[in-house]
Amino acid sequence: MRELYPTRYNNEDYTDENLLYKNQLIDTPTLSRSLTYLYGNDSELFPLLSLTEGQNGLTSVAPKEMNDTQYTWNVVGRMKHTTKVVGLANASNVKPGVGFSMFEIDFEDNTLNKYFSVTSPDKQSTARLQSALVPLANGKYRGKFKLITGDPTAYISLDNFLNSQSWVMGISSIPQSKSGGTTANSMTPGKWTNQYSAYRFSKPIAGNVSNKAVNIEFDLDNGKKTNLWMPWDMRQFEIDRRKMIEEDLWNSTYNRTAQGVISLIDDETGEPVSKGAGIKEILKTTGQYDTYGTLTLSKLDSILTQLFTNRVDDKPMELVLYTGAGGMRQINEAIKVDAQANNYYYKLSGEEIMSGKDGYLSYGKYFNQYKTIDGHIVTFKRAKLFDQGSYAEMDRANGRMYKGLPYESYNIILLDMSMNDNGERNIQVVTEKGRKMTVGIYRGMAELPGVWGAIPEKLISLATKKDEASYEVIGTQGVNICNYTTSYYLEFLN
Amino acid sequence: MITTNNKISILWRNINSSYAHANRKHLIEEFRTIGSSNSAVNTIISNAGEQKAIMEQVLGLSSKSQDWDKTLKSYWHGFREEVPMDGKVLNLGFIYDIDDPSRKEFVNSINSHIENKDDKLTTDQDLVDYIENRLLKVHDTFNKSIKSLDKYGSNRDREAAQTAAYKAKWDSISMIEGERHKVGRPIEAFDFILYRYCLNYKDVANEFALINKSANIRLYLYSEVEGNKEKERIQKANTSRYEKYLELVKDIEKAENVLYALGKGSTIPKNDVDKLLMLDEESKLQTELFMTIANDPQVKLKGEIEKLIVFNILNRFPGSQIIVDGTDPSKTIGNTMEEAISYFSNVSNKALVSEYRQRYKAIPTN
Numbered sequence: 001m002r003e004l005y006p007t008r009y010n011n012e013d014y015t016d017e018n019l020l021y022k023n024q025l026i027d028t029p030t031l032s033r034s035l036t037y038l039y040g041n042d043s044e045l046f047p048l049l050s051l052t053e054g055q056n057g058l059t060s061v062a063p064k065e066m067n068d069t070q071y072t073w074n075v076v077g078r079m080k081h082t083t084k085v086v087g088l089a090n091a092s093n094v095k096p097g098v099g100f101s102m103f104e105i106d107f108e109d110n111t112l113n114k115y116f117s118v119t120s121p122d123k124q125s126t127a128r129l130q131s132a133l134v135p136l137a138n139g140k141y142r143g144k145f146k147l148i149t150g151d152p153t154a155y156i157s158l159d160n161f162l163n164s165q166s167w168v169m170g171i172s173s174i175p176q177s178k179s180g181g182t183t184a185n186s187m188t189p190g191k192w193t194n195q196y197s198a199y200r201f202s203k204p205i206a207g208n209v210s211n212k213a214v215n216i217e218f219d220l221d222n223g224k225k226t227n228l229w230m231p232w233d234m235r236q237f238e239i240d241r242r243k244m245i246e247e248d249l250w251n252s253t254y255n256r257t258a259q260g261v262i263s264l265i266d267d268e269t270g271e272p273v274s275k276g277a278g279i280k281e282i283l284k285t286t287g288q289y290d291t292y293g294t295l296t297l298s299k300l301d302s303i304l305t306q307l308f309t310n311r312v313d314d315k316p317m318e319l320v321l322y323t324g325a326g327g328m329r330q331i332n333e334a335i336k337v338d339a340q341a342n343n344y345y346y347k348l349s350g351e352e353i354m355s356g357k358d359g360y361l362s363y364g365k366y367f368n369q370y371k372t373i374d375g376h377i378v379t380f381k382r383a384k385l386f387d388q389g390s391y392a393e394m395d396r397a398n399g400r401m402y403k404g405l406p407y408e409s410y411n412i413i414l415l416d417m418s419m420n421d422n423g424e425r426n427i428q429v430v431t432e433k434g435r436k437m438t439v440g441i442y443r444g445m446a447e448l449p450g451v452w453g454a455i456p457e458k459l460i461s462l463a464t465k466k467d468e469a470s471y472e473v474i475g476t477q478g479v480n481i482c483n484y485t486t487s488y489y490l491e492f493l494n
Numbered sequence: 495m496i497t498t499n500n501k502i503s504i505l506w507r508n509i510n511s512s513y514a515h516a517n518r519k520h521l522i523e524e525f526r527t528i529g530s531s532n533s534a535v536n537t538i539i540s541n542a543g544e545q546k547a548i549m550e551q552v553l554g555l556s557s558k559s560q561d562w563d564k565t566l567k568s569y570w571h572g573f574r575e576e577v578p579m580d581g582k583v584l585n586l587g588f589i590y591d592i593d594d595p596s597r598k599e600f601v602n603s604i605n606s607h608i609e610n611k612d613d614k615l616t617t618d619q620d621l622v623d624y625i626e627n628r629l630l631k632v633h634d635t636f637n638k639s640i641k642s643l644d645k646y647g648s649n650r651d652r653e654a655a656q657t658a659a660y661k662a663k664w665d666s667i668s669m670i671e672g673e674r675h676k677v678g679r680p681i682e683a684f685d686f687i688l689y690r691y692c693l694n695y696k697d698v699a700n701e702f703a704l705i706n707k708s709a710n711i712r713l714y715l716y717s718e719v720e721g722n723k724e725k726e727r728i729q730k731a732n733t734s735r736y737e738k739y740l741e742l743v744k745d746i747e748k749a750e751n752v753l754y755a756l757g758k759g760s761t762i763p764k765n766d767v768d769k770l771l772m773l774d775e776e777s778k779l780q781t782e783l784f785m786t787i788a789n790d791p792q793v794k795l796k797g798e799i800e801k802l803i804v805f806n807i808l809n810r811f812p813g814s815q816i817i818v819d820g821t822d823p824s825k826t827i828g829n830t831m832e833e834a835i836s837y838f839s840n841v842s843n844k845a846l847v848s849e850y851r852q853r854y855k856a857i858p859t860n
Binding site: 084164191194254255256260281282284290294297302303493 | 512514516530531697
């Protein structure tokens, strides 16, 4: 098959007739008047944006101050009972606790409460804190302890006192009578912060391009076909715009400095340009991150176990695994390798090799769900963004390919899409109140295409005398993971 | 039998994420995970002898088992090792015993390739030296490479040479460490193999100096022994730097030549005070290079040649060290800075060199 003319990318400012002529869309004979999508039709590209469409995953926030793009949410962590040891106060004491003797230990902080017990890292010894910890000049804390034992020869082995090992606090132990009260630790909620960013897209046209037809038929969303250029051009514009918005929610990097200043300033207006942390940055900076080259079920299972056990309440967790075609293949392979190692050959082969039509056989069935030992079900969703997004496009251009697919296609992101008590999703797309997305038309003498919709009354007067017009989109967005401990980023590393 | 003690830590790299900083009060990053990657796994598995010698103990499986290959691959591809915030200390101590039957075959094989009878491995100390002496040579070669970085004219070339020196150093260390199992037994098999794996895993820098090699680096290896040596070296280098700087303050022309030889070219300020401030800053940023250049007896000529390049009287071909005449590129002054210095020092080129100097003097000062 001969390529009559290549797909061309046009980066000129205006769409006009010249563009159509230049790209040979006006008139050479074609074999078929219908357009062949070389890389398929664009759809299923927007997993996060779909949260804004009836999924309770959209939150609008009003800015507190002019130009303040930050938003916060309250979080509460898990009670901490461990404390790191600095060492034995008396370094010459080689048998701490022997003969029921008192000994002193220095700790990094004052987590331990008086009369409570503390267990050594090797779990072989438990001691009681006899009185409240005393602060030291170097910022550490010292406590007096006695071993809880009936054996006069027992002592705590010295390797438990190596710097930075964690000891854990247990129950308090008091005499049967005359005891005083103890103290208690508490934990206050904290505030997390992120910020939204603003975007703008413009589609300028000039001349009479609105009424120009081309020699190719384009599909319309309503199932009809058209030869007009602008519906097709606008469709590309819209898909590209949405793709960039979606990708920004995943890949964006927070750009406020440690002092809270945004140093990215727009040259033209002198105004700061804010960017928030996207899904990848949030997960990577919180340690919810690992790498893989060839996926094994044990690795996937250990990550899932970590995520499910991080959620201590009984709410059902909606964990969705997003990945591209590469990740889907790796997961399928990991499960099959594990199944084969467990000698499930017959069951697998019965499922995989089936009778087809007319005496032929069909081979191939693939996993898209996994149930953990705790009964949690994880569904794998293929997000075409990982295969067809701009990062995948760049991987292809740079030859970062593995088994025919871009590296990006193998990245796996597990997102906890559960609802909280208020019916809000754990993952939310955040926009500035009143500025989710605004569309406007800058009208000149150029005829407006029908796809731009009916012109509002206020726009009847012209904004420019020139033979041009422009379709303008402005909006704000950020992403928020309320509880990041139940989501995970598993990056492919070849 | 000789037992060596060596500890190395895997520490967290300070990641300068402003998002993490904004949420530092409530950020609970408990662990950073050493994961898997195809290249790291393939490299570690490719040393079959080492895997057999070390991993039998880690996996609790005989390498003769029919499941060996499958289990080994599955282990490494599924690898997840969590490193807490305070880091993880690895015990890299080894036991060297010339009578160890499990190492006999390896030692005999090594001896069969050593011709000189006196060099053959016959004692416990020979086994230690077999590894350590080669590691010392690697460090020597590396130090020489770093010291000779000043021969590169541009910062870009110097950077490339420095990267190549680090790569050669760690490739060699990795190769030598990959043979350590032949002469000794690790005290902690898992710790040693984790260290070996980290040398190939891209998210762990092999030393602190390499933590900025990639934005993906989350962890780095830190040896307290090496760290202390490094601190001592820095302290000595700083003392020498102060002495040399104070010497240059008294000789502004030499100070300017050093700046030119450092490649600061067109950014050198006109004011002497600013020049000295720049020199101070550069001496801190590139201490070793600063010292080598400042101590170089040819610094005057080197600085002059760099100055002529800045003013286009001479020209250096981009991406190379070749220096040519600024107006006639076919006239080569030198393929390296050393050759250019020889050219300038050669009496037979006196007329041309003098012409270059005149052309420089003729450039208006403002």
